[in-house]
Amino acid sequence: MKGELEKIFKRLYFVFGPQHWWPAQSAFEVIVGAILTQNTSWSNVEKAVAVLRKNKLLNARRMQRMPVRRLAGLIKSSGYYNIKAARLKSFLEFFSRHYSAKLGDLAGQEPAVLRKQLLAVKGIGPETCDSILLYALGKPVFVVDAYTKRILSRHGLAKEDAPYREVQDIFMRNLKPDVKLFNEYHALLVKLGKDYCRKQNPKCEICPLRSIKKD
DNA sequence: CACCAGGCAAGTA
DNA sequence: TACTTGCATGGT
Numbered sequence: 647m648k649g650e651l652e653k654i655f656k657r658l659y660f661v662f663g664p665q666h667w668w669p670a671q672s673a674f675e676v677i678v679g680a681i682l683t684q685n686t687s688w689s690n691v692e693k694a695v696a697v698l699r700k701n702k703l704l705n706a707r708r709m710q711r712m713p714v715r716r717l718a719g720l721i722k723s724s725g726y727y728n729i730k731a732a733r734l735k736s737f738l739e740f741f742s743r744h745y746s747a748k749l750g751d752l753a754g755q756e757p758a759v760l761r762k763q764l765l766a767v768k769g770i771g772p773e774t775c776d777s778i779l780l781y782a783l784g785k786p787v788f789v790v791d792a793y794t795k796r797i798l799s800r801h802g803l804a805k806e807d808a809p810y811r812e813v814q815d816i817f818m819r820n821l822k823p824d825v826k827l828f829n830e831y832h833a834l835l836v837k838l839g840k841d842y843c844r845k846q847n848p849k850c851e852i853c854p855l856r857s858i859k860k861d
Numbered sequence: 862c863a864c865c866a867g868g869c870a871a872g873t874a
Numbered sequence: 875t876a877c878t879t880g881c882a883t884g885g886t
Contacts, residue, residue: 667867684868690884691867725883729869771869791867794864845865 648820650803651830654828658834661854665833668781670695673749674810675704676782680774682724694724706747714829725742733769740767749782757785772810780832786823790814793839800843801855 648736669678684692695704697720703709709717718731738747744763745751752760757779764775772790779785787845790813798804804813821827842853 680867683866685866685881686868686883687866687885689866690882693884723883725866726868726881729881733869769869773868777867789867794868833869839867839886 647803647816650858651817651820654801654855655831655834657854657858658838659830662834662837664830665837667736667829667833668777672704673753673782674706677737677778678704678709678734680777680782681737681769682721682730684726684730684774686725691724694721696805697721697723706738708742709734710742729769736768737770740764753783757787760785761787772814776814780825780828784825786825786828788814788817789822790817790829791832791836793843794832794835795837796845797843797855800850801858826850 662790668676668679668681678698679691679695682694699708701720703712703717709803714731714735717734718727721727721730721734724730739749741752745755755763760774760783761775761779762771764778765772770778776787776789779787780789781815790810793814794806795804795806798816799806799808804816817828817831821831838854842849
């Protein structure tokens with residue numbers, strides 16, 4: 647399995663090159679994007695983030711002062727805007743209550759502790775949590791999303807209904823805990839998923855991984 | 862038109 | 875515990 651995962655990474659990197667994730671100008675912007683992109687295309691999120699930037703709201707303190715009603719109106723393009731505005735608020739409350747809204751303090755926390763705390767925040771599930779840990783805070787945690795599961799199961803490397811932690815463990819037990827590697831690997835899996843591993847119209851016959859065999 | 866997108870929580874039995 | 879449903883915009 648170890649060699650298999652490394653082989654897949656090398657192939658993806660050779661084919662697609664670096665993906666430059668996470669596209670954002672600050673750690674806080676990554677966190678906001680991670681919440682807004684839940685079950686939503688990134689292009690819709692970009693528009694919402696642009697609106698927030700224009701309104702100088704890519705800042706924890708200012709965003710927290712904004713009424714949730716108005717915040718929701720600003721992020722409409724990202725979909726589920728009422729839910730997501732509430733989720734941004736619940737994160738902000740946690741962030742200011744436990745870390746004084748300081749990113750440095752947040753990043754200084756132990757990954758295992760932080761993971762448990764973030765998962766307890768309403769609106770932050772496993773993927774959003776791990777995206778924050780890896781892409782905003784630089785912790786060596788592998789992010790699993792729908793594409794990751796689909797790609798692994800289609801290549802016989804995981805059960806189709808494998809739970810989040812099980813898929814995550816496949817990567818984390820077999821790869822060095824390297825932030826750069828985890829960053830690029832997950833981004834490449836999303837790229838592969840978008841281009842060749844959609845739910846409908848999967849282009850398996852021309853997938854760059856089609857010749858990768860296990861054992 | 863149907864279907865999907867870098868999920869999550871709440872409701873039901 | 876194991877399904878199901880609501881949330882919502884914008885692109886293919």
